[in-house]
Amino acid sequence: MSATLTVWKFPTPSGADTAITTLENLQKQELITVHDAAIVSWMDGAKKPKTRQLHNLAGVGALGGAFWGLLFGLLFFVPLLGAAIGAGIGALTGSLTDVGIDDDFIKGVRDKVTPGTSALFVLTSDATVDRVHEAFAGQSGELVSTNLSHEEERQLREVFAE
Numbered sequence: 001m002s003a004t005l006t007v008w009k010f011p012t013p014s015g016a017d018t019a020i021t022t023l024e025n026l027q028k029q030e031l032i033t034v035h036d037a038a039i040v041s042w043m044d045g046a047k048k049p050k051t052r053q054l055h056n057l058a059g060v061g062a063l064g065g066a067f068w069g070l071l072f073g074l075l076f077f078v079p080l081l082g083a084a085i086g087a088g089i090g091a092l093t094g095s096l097t098d099v100g101i102d103d104d105f106i107k108g109v110r111d112k113v114t115p116g117t118s119a120l121f122v123l124t125s126d127a128t129v130d131r132v133h134e135a136f137a138g139q140s141g142e143l144v145s146t147n148l149s150h151e152e153e154r155q156l157r158e159v160f161a162e
Contacts, residue, residue, distance in 0.1 A: 008141040016118035037122040
């Protein structure tokens with residue numbers, strides 16, 4: 001089983017919450033397996049976003065709070081990545097690169113997830129892509145990042161492009 005980490009950005013602070021309901025329904029229908037998920041919701045005017053792990057969706061392959069804490073710390077609260085990282089953090093960030101989270105990922109998400117938006121971070125496998133696409137129709141989510149191969153990513157973007 002290879003899991004896919006995707007980041008979906010929504011144009012409102014509550015958009016990702018709506019997507020969660022859709023994801024839960026898809027999982028109940030066994031059209032996708034959700035291993036873990038987290039939400040970032042950023043109100044207009046707030047200095048930083050609210051983040052939360054979705055324990056109700058987390059499965060056996062859950063990444064855990066430490067993963068999400070580190071990821072969201074890197075994305076939204078740490079100004080200079082390379083400057084003051086200790087050996088422990090360095091080792092953890094090394095393991096992040098193994099799942100496709102590198103400087104490009106961080107910059108891409110940082111540039112897109114801004115005040116007034118929200119994002120859904122989800123680790124999935126076994127998705128029935130066309131059915132997943134139908135379920136998300138009209139929710140205006142934008143795929144910001146994924147660790148899929150370029151071909152898989154192209155196919156996913158194609159399916160979700162209206």
